[in-house]
Amino acid sequence: MAADVIDGKAFAAKVRGQVAEHVAALKEAHDLQPGLAVVLVGSDPASEVYVRSKGKMTVEVGMKSVEHRLEADTSEADLLAVIDQLNNDPTIHGILCQLPLPGHLDEDLVINSIDPAKDVDGFHISNVGLLGTGQKAMVPCTPLGCLMMLRDYHGSLSGMDAVVIGRSNIVGKPMANLLLGDSCTVTIAHSRTKDLAEVVGRADIVVAAVGRPEMVPGDWIKEGATVIDVGINRIERDGKKKLVGDVDYDSCAARAGAITPVPGGVGPMTIACLLANTLTAACRANNLPEPKGLTA
Ligand SMILES: Nc1nc(=O)c2c([nH]1)NC[C@@H]1CN(c3ccc(C(=O)N[C@@H](CCC(=O)O)C(=O)O)cc3)C=[N+]21
Numbered sequence: 690m691a692a693d694v695i696d697g698k699a700f701a702a703k704v705r706g707q708v709a710e711h712v713a714a715l716k717e718a719h720d721l722q723p724g725l726a727v728v729l730v731g732s733d734p735a736s737e738v739y740v741r742s743k744g745k746m747t748v749e750v751g752m753k754s755v756e757h758r759l760e761a762d763t764s765e766a767d768l769l770a771v772i773d774q775l776n777n778d779p780t781i782h783g784i785l786c787q788l789p790l791p792g793h794l795d796e797d798l799v800i801n802s803i804d805p806a807k808d809v810d811g812f813h814i815s816n817v818g819l820l821g822t823g824q825k826a827m828v829p830c831t832p833l834g835c836l837m838m839l840r841d842y843h844g845s846l847s848g849m850d851a852v853v854i855g856r857s858n859i860v861g862k863p864m865a866n867l868l869l870g871d872s873c874t875v876t877i878a879h880s881r882t883k884d885l886a887e888v889v890g891r892a893d894i895v896v897a898a899v900g901r902p903e904m905v906p907g908d909w910i911k912e913g914a915t916v917i918d919v920g921i922n923r924i925e926r927d928g929k930k931k932l933v934g935d936v937d938y939d940s941c942a943a944r945a946g947a948i949t950p951v952p953g954g955v956g957p958m959t960i961a962c963l964l965a966n967t968l969t970a971a972c973r974a975n976n977l978p979e980p981k982g983l984t985a
Pocket residue numbers: 736738739785786787788789810830921932951952953954955956957958959960
């Protein structure tokens with residue numbers, strides 16, 4: 690039986706529609722417009738694409754969008770000054786500093802200089818700690834998007850066996866915390882895991898977030914499992930540029946019960962959740978009720 694394809698692109702459009710409705714209501718009732726600032730240091734072509742796409746969708750949902758483009762050789766002090774200015778700008782509710790940063794900048798220091806209440810990436814240590822202890826946090830966009838798709842498809846995740854492949858701070862670890870919060874039995878696998886095939890084979894839910902093209906073959910997947918593919922890898926095959934995930938799509942789709950495609954799966958949900966987080970941050974900053982269904 691062929692797997693259900695979880696349409697992240699359509700789901701993301703629905704989420705953005707819900708965000709837009711809330712934004713319109715905030716304007717109407719409170720004359721409040723959520724604002725998102727994106728800071729980009731240097732000009733990585735892939736980053737440019739994401740930043741442009743984020744800006745366009747921010748405006749589409751009725752929010753204020755601000756972009757700060759800084760030279761690749763910007764000093765740490767100058768970058769921190771930009772962040773400080775955004776921290777103190779009452780019209781800005783969300784700040785995203787595009788990663789990776791050029792090598793001379795200390796990523797941890799920069800991220801932790803963002804006001805945690807405006808940290809719509811959920812990367813600040815304060816938000817990491819809040820999420821890890823089950824308290825109200827800003828939740829990283831990609832794992833939040835994955836969680837929304839899983840909840841939408843399964844309803845309750847309680848008691849399911851989930852395997853997260855990858856232990857990064859931006860996807861693997863927060864994803865594991867979110868699944869734990871929804872009462873899954875969670876395993877985090879990584880490059881040193883012994884017998885990855887066996888570990889993956891036990892999972893009802895597989896989240897692949899390693900950044901290695903098509904590294905999960907279908908014969909690892911338990912029949913009927915749900916496969917969430919976080920990978921976005923640019924490869925060249927038969928002389929053509931292609932975007933592929935971390936799972937081998939065709940063979941995994943043949944075994945899985947449901948699977949997210951690349952492109953059109955997790956990626957669009959990441960941006961939708963960035964907008965949802967900005968809305969949530971604006972509501973919290975103004976002591977207004979948070980939108981339902983758009984937070985963890
Ligand atoms: N502080 C920070 N926060 C981020 O969230 C962040 C970041 N830095 N640095 C770069 C990565 C990458 N990222 C993506 C977002 C959307 C798509 C997306 O929408 N992809 C589409 C199209 C992909 C394409 O055609 O290139 C898809 O998968 O269907 C991809 C990648 C957010 N990132």
